Amino acid sequence: xxxxxxxxxxxVWLLALFMVPFFxxxxxxxxxxxxxxxxxxxxxxLSEGWAGIRNFFSQLDLENFVWLAEDDLYWKAYLSSVxxxxxxxxxxxxxxxPFAYGMARAPEEWRPTxxxxxxxxxxxxxxxxxxxxxxxxxxxxxLNQLLLWTGIISTPLTILNTPTAVYxxxxxxxxxxxxxxxxSALERLDGSLIEAAEDLGCSRLQAFWLVTIPxxxxxxxxxxxxxxxxxxxxxxxxxxxxGSGTLMxxxxxxxxxxxxxxWPVASAVAIVLLLILIVPIVLFQRNxxxxxxxxx
Amino acid sequence: xxxxxxxxxxxxxxxxxIQFQNVTKRFGGFTAIDNLSLDIFEREFFAxxxxxxxxxxxxxxxxxxxxxxxxxxxxxxxxDIDPVPPNKRAVNMMFQSYALFPHLSVWxxxxxxxxxxxxxxxxxxxxxxxxxxxTRLEQFARRKPHQISGGQRQRVALARSLAKAPKLLxxxxxxxxxxKKLRQDTQFELxxxxxxxxxxxVIVTHDQEEAMTVASRVAVMDQGQLKQVATPDRIxxxxxxxxxADFIGDVNxxxxxxxxxxxEAFQIDWAEGQAPLTATSSAGVSNGQSCHLAIRPEKVTIxxxxxxxxxxxxxxxxxxxxxLGNLSTYYVELANGTIIKAQTANTRRxxxxxxxxxxxxxxxxxxxAAVLLAN
Numbered sequence: 224x225x226x227x228x229x230x231x232x233x234x235v236w237l238l239a240l241f242m243v244p245f246f247x248x249x250x251x252x253x254x255x256x257x258x259x260x261x262x263x264x265x266x267x268x269l270s271e272g273w274a275g276i277r278n279f280f281s282q283l284d285l286e287n288f289v290w291l292a293e294d295d296l297y298w299k300a301y302l303s304s305v306x307x308x309x310x311x312x313x314x315x316x317x318x319x320x321p322f323a324y325g326m327a328r329a330p331e332e333w334r335p336t337x338x339x340x341x342x343x344x345x346x347x348x349x350x351x352x353x354x355x356x357x358x359x360x361x362x363x364x365x366l367n368q369l370l371l372w373t374g375i376i377s378t379p380l381t382i383l384n385t386p387t388a389v390y391x392x393x394x395x396x397x398x399x400x401x402x403x404x405x406x407s408a409l410e411r412l413d414g415s416l417i418e419a420a421e422d423l424g425c426s427r428l429q430a431f432w433l434v435t436i437p438x439x440x441x442x443x444x445x446x447x448x449x450x451x452x453x454x455x456x457x458x459x460x461x462x463x464x465x466g467s468g469t470l471m472x473x474x475x476x477x478x479x480x481x482x483x484x485x486w487p488v489a490s491a492v493a494i495v496l497l498l499i500l501i502v503p504i505v506l507f508q509r510n511x512x513x514x515x516x517x518x519x
Numbered sequence: 520x521x522x523x524x525x526x527x528x529x530x531x532x533x534x535x536x537i538q539f540q541n542v543t544k545r546f547g548g549f550t551a552i553d554n555l556s557l558d559i560f561e562r563e564f565f566a567x568x569x570x571x572x573x574x575x576x577x578x579x580x581x582x583x584x585x586x587x588x589x590x591x592x593x594x595x596x597x598x599d600i601d602p603v604p605p606n607k608r609a610v611n612m613m614f615q616s617y618a619l620f621p622h623l624s625v626w627x628x629x630x631x632x633x634x635x636x637x638x639x640x641x642x643x644x645x646x647x648x649x650x651x652x653x654t655r656l657e658q659f660a661r662r663k664p665h666q667i668s669g670g671q672r673q674r675v676a677l678a679r680s681l682a683k684a685p686k687l688l689x690x691x692x693x694x695x696x697x698x699k700k701l702r703q704d705t706q707f708e709l710x711x712x713x714x715x716x717x718x719x720x721v722i723v724t725h726d727q728e729e730a731m732t733v734a735s736r737v738a739v740m741d742q743g744q745l746k747q748v749a750t751p752d753r754i755x756x757x758x759x760x761x762x763x764a765d766f767i768g769d770v771n772x773x774x775x776x777x778x779x780x781x782x783e784a785f786q787i788d789w790a791e792g793q794a795p796l797t798a799t800s801s802a803g804v805s806n807g808q809s810c811h812l813a814i815r816p817e818k819v820t821i822x823x824x825x826x827x828x829x830x831x832x833x834x835x836x837x838x839x840x841x842x843l844g845n846l847s848t849y850y851v852e853l854a855n856g857t858i859i860k861a862q863t864a865n866t867r868r869x870x871x872x873x874x875x876x877x878x879x880x881x882x883x884x885x886x887x888a889a890v891l892l893a894n
Contacts, residue, residue, distance in 0.1 A: 419618035421605045422583055423683065424635030433631075437622045517621075517665070 245497075252490035253283040263486050287491035297475065297492065301499065304472040307386070307461075308454040311393040315450050316443065318394055319401030323442070324435075326402070327409035338406070341399050353392055353463050360388050360464065384466025392460040397453070401446040408442025409435070441514040448507035456496055472496055525735060526750075527560035534597070536561045536687065536719050537582065542591035544577055544743075551577040553743035554591070564713050564720045566730035569740035570766075575723045578740075579689050582721065583612045595686065606635075611685040615692040617676035619664040625675050626651075626660040632683045650678040653712060670701050677709075681716060690722040694729060706732045727767050731755070739763050755815075761892055764813040769848075771819070771859050773812040777804045777891065785891060787812055790855050796831045800891035811892040816862035818888040821849055821874065822881050829883035835859065837878045842869070849874065851882055 254263040265282040268275045291297045326337045344352060359365045360383040367379040382388050412435065420430035436443075458473030465471070472492065479489035527533035535558035544552040551574045559565045567575040580586045581593060584605030592599050600608060611632070619628050629650050633643045651657045654674040659667050664675065673693065680688055693709070694702045710733050713720050724730050730737050731751040738748040739762075747754060747763045758764035761772060773796070775789030780797075785804060787796045789812070796812060804810055825832050838852040842865075849861045861882055865872075874880055 413616065413618065415614050415616050415618040416620060418583075418585055418605070419612070419614055419620075420631070421585075422610075422612045423632035423679070424606045426606055429635070434620060438620075440622075 248490045248493055250283070251486050252287055252488075252494050253285065254487045255282075255284075255286065256485045256487050261486065262484050287487050288495070290488060291491055291495060297472075297495075300470045300472045300475045301495070303470045304455050304457075305499070307389065307393070307469075307471060308451045308457075311390050311397070311454055312447050312451040314390060315394050315397050315401045316447060319398055319446065320405055320443070322398070323402045323405035323409055323439075326406050327412070334410075338403075341402050341406075344399070349396065350459065352396070353459055356388070356392055356395065356464060357383060360391065383464060384468065386465065386469055388464040388466075389461050389469050389471075392464045393450075393454055393457065396460065397450040400449040404445035404449065405439055405442040408439040412438055441510060441517075444510045445507070445514075448503055448510070452500055452503055452507070455500060525562070527563070528558070528736065533560055535559060536563075536596060537721075538592075538594040538597075539578075540592045540594065542581070542588045542593060544574075544581065544586060545589045551743055552581075552588070555743065555745055556591075557738065557745060557748065559719065559721060561719055562717055564710065564722070564733055564735045566734035566737045567721065567723045567740060568727060568730040568737050568766075569725065571725060573740040574743040575725075575740050576691065577743075579612070579691055579721065579723050582687065583610055583689055584608050609686040610689065611680040611683055611687075612689040613676045613680040613691065613693050615695060617664075617672050617696075619672060619675055619679070621664055624661055624663055625656060625667070628664070628675055629679045629682050631679065636683070646682060650682050653681070653715070654678040669696055670705065673697060673705065674708075677712070681712070681718065684716075685718065687719045687721065690720060692724055693722065694724075694726075702729070703732075709733055731767075739766055741766075756890075758813060758890060758892070761811050761813065764890065764892065769816050769860060769862070771814045771816060773814070773857075773859075773889075775810060775812060777806070777808055777810045777893075779804070779806055784886070787891070790853075790857070792854070793833060796889070797886045798831075798889045798891045799886050802891065802893060804891060804893045808893060812889045813892060814859075814884060814889040816848060816860040817846075818884055819859065819861035820883050821851070821861040821863060822883065823873065823878075825881045826883050829881075830886045831889075832881055832883040833859070834879065834881055837874050837876055837880055840874075840876065847872070849880070851880060 251263055254265060256262060257264040265279050267279050271278070322341070326334060326341075329337055357364075361367075362379045362381065362383070364383070366382065367376075370376045371379065382391070416434050416438070417430050420434045421427070425433060456473045456476075457471060458477050461469045461471040462474050462477070465474075476489055476492050476496070479485050479492060483489075537557075537559040539555055539557040542552055542555050543550065553574075555578075567578055569575045577586060581588055584600070584603060587601050592601055594600065595608070595610070620631065623631065626647060629647045630643060633646055638646070648657075651660055654677055656671065656674055656678060659671055659675075664672055667675070673696070677690075677693070690709075694705055697705060706729060709720075713733075722730070722733060731754075734751060736748060737751050737754050739746045739754065741762055746766075747759045749757070754763065754767055758767065764770045765772065773787070773789050775787040775796070777785045777787050778795075780786045783799050783801055785798050785800060787798060787810065789796060798812060820826070820829075825834070833853060835851040835853040837849055838858060839850040841848040841850070845865060846862055847865055849863070851859050851861060853859065859882055
C-alpha cells in the first residue's frame with residue numbers, strides 16, 4: 224500500500240501538471256478562433272448534459288493542423304528552428320568540450336572553483352544576460368568598439384539582429400548544459416587508460432580519439448540533447464538578438480498567441496512542436512538509461 | 520656451475536637486455552630513485568620488491584616511458600631509451616588496475632595494440648586468437664570487461680600486453696586485486712606463460728611470497744636504492760643486511776659483538792650471563808665489531824632438554840604460541856626478556872603437542888643456521 228502511494232505521487236503530479244494542461248492545449252488546437260473570452264469556440268457547457276457534450280465534440284476538427292501544413296510559414300519555421308538548434312548544438316559542443324576537458328584535467332583542488340564559475344551565470348536572470356549581449360553586439364557596442372580600437376576592422380560590424388547573434392546567444396546561454404555532463408564523464412575517466420593506450424602504440428592524439436572521446440560519449444550525447452531540446456523551442460534569444468530576419472517556431476508561437484490572439488492555431492503549433500521534440504527526448508532517455516545500466 | 524641452469528647474471532659475457540646506469544629520479548625535492556644501477560637479462564622474470572614508496576613503481580614507469588630519469592640513462596638492448604616516447608618502445612605494461620578499455624570487447628582490447636601497428640587483418644586475427652588461447656579466454660572474446668570476473672580481467676590485461684610480443688613486459692602488482700587462492704594459481708600461470716613466450720618480465724610487487732614464487736631474481740628496494748639483488752633462495756638464506764633479512768620472511772635478530780675464533784668462525788657475545796653464540800661467515804667481520812645475527816625461526820629447534828651436541832643452545836620459557844595449522848610458531852622468552860621465535864611443523868595432532876605456555880624449553884641451532892651481518 225505504501226509503495227503504491229509512493230509511486231502515485233509522481234503520477235498525480237504528472238497528470239495534474241502535464242497531462243491535464245496538454246489535453247487543454249490539444250482541445251484548443253482542435254477548436255475555432257473566435258472573438259470572445261476565451262478566444263475560441265466551442266466551449267464545453269456541462270449544464271446541457273449529454274447532448275451538450277456530444278455537440279461540443281462534433282464541433283472539434285483538425286482544421287488548424289491542415290492550415291499549418293498548407294501555409295509554408297510554419298513548416299519553414301519548424302525547419303529553421305531545427306536547423307538553428309542542430310548548428311548551435313554542434314557549436315556549443317565544440318566550445319564546451321575543451322572547457323570540460325580542461326576542467327577535468329585541472330588539479331583536483333581547482334575543480335570546485337571551476338565548476339562554480341561555469342554555474343555562476345545562473346545567478347543572474349537569463350533575460351538580463353541576453354540584454355547584456357545586445358549591448359555587446361550592437362553597432363556601437365563593446366565588441367565593435369574593441370575591434371575598431373585594435374584596428375582589426377575599420378567600419379563597425381553588423382552582428383545584432385543577424386543569425387550570428389542568435390548563435391552567439393544560444394552558445395553562451397546553453398554552454399553550462401553542455402559542459403557539466405561532459406565534465407562528469409571526463410572526470411571519472413581513469414588516467415591509466417590513456418597511459419595504456421599510449422603504451423600500446425597510440426600517439427597522444429590517437430589516444431584522445433580512441434579512448435577519451437568514446438568514453439565521454441554518454442556525456443556528449445546528454446549534453447547535446449540538453450542543449451538541442453530547449454533550443455528548438457527557444458523564443459527569447461531569437462526575438463531579442465535575431466531581429467525580424469530569424470525565423471524560429473518559438474517566436475511564431477508567441478506571435479500567434481499574443482499578437483494574433485489566435486489561440487487555436489498557436490495551440491496546434493505547440494502540439495506539433497511537442498511531437499517533434501518527442502523523438503530526441505526518447506533518444507535522450509534511452510541514452511541515460513543505457514549509461515546507468517553500464518555503470519552497474 | 521651447471522650450464523643448464525638459467526643464470527645469465529653469473530656469466531660475464533652475457534649482454535643485459537636492460538641496463539640502469541646511475542639512474543636518479545627526483546620529483547621536486549623528493550628523490551624517488553637514488554643513483555641506481557642494475558642489469559636485467561633476456562628471458563628473466565625479475566621482481567622488484569619493496570614497501571610502498573620505495574621507488575619500485577617509478578622504476579617501472581621509467582621503463583615504460585611515462586617518466587624520464589633526472590640523471591643517468593636506461594638502456595634497452597644497448598640503446599638509450601630516454602628520448603623514446605612510450606608508444607614507440609618495444610615495452611608493454613600490464614597495469615595494476617588492468618586499465619582495460621571499458622568500451623571495447625575482450626577481443627578488441629587485445630587487438631588494440633596490433634591495430635596501431637597496422638597489422639594485416641588475417642595476421643591480426645590469428646594473433647588475437649593465439650593470445651585468447653594462451654590465456655584461456657576464447658569463450659569470453661565478445662564480452663565487455665565489466666561482464667567478466669576479476670581473474671578473467673587480469674588475463675585479458677596480460678593477453679593485451681603480450682599481444683605485441685614486446686621485448687619486455689612490465690607487470691605492476693598484477694595479482695594485487697585477486698584473492699589469495701586465485702593469486703596462487705595465477706602465479707604459476709604467469710610463470711608458465713613467461714616460459715612459453717620467452718618474454719622478459721619485470722614484475723613490481725610488495726608481496727614477498729609472490730616475488731619469491733615467480734621470479735628468477737629478486738631486487739629488494741628501500742628508499743630508492745637496491746638493497747640486494749639475488750635469486751630468491753639467496754635473498755632468503757643469505758640476506759646481506761638486517762633490512763633484507765627482516766623484509767623477507769620471519770627472522771630473529773640478535774645484536775652482539777663478534778670475535779673471530781678461527782677461519783670464518785666467530786663467537787658472538789650478545790647478553791650478560793648468556794653463553795656466547797657461534798656462527799660462520801665468509802664476510803669479513805673484524806674482531807670486536809658489533810654485529811647482528813639473523814636466524815630464521817624454522818631453523819631453531821625447540822626441545823625440553825638441552826640437546827647434547829648443540830653448538831648454540833639457550834634456555835627460556837614459552838611465552839606464546841601461534842598456531843597456523845601446518846606450523847606452530849613458539850615465542851620463547853629468555854631470562855633477559857628477549858623473545859626468540861622458533862617454528863616447527865605440526866607433524867603430530869595438536870592434542871599431542873609437546874609444549875604449552877610457560878613450559879621451560881631449550882632453543883638450539885647449528886653454527887651455519889644463522890647469518891652474521893656486520894653493521
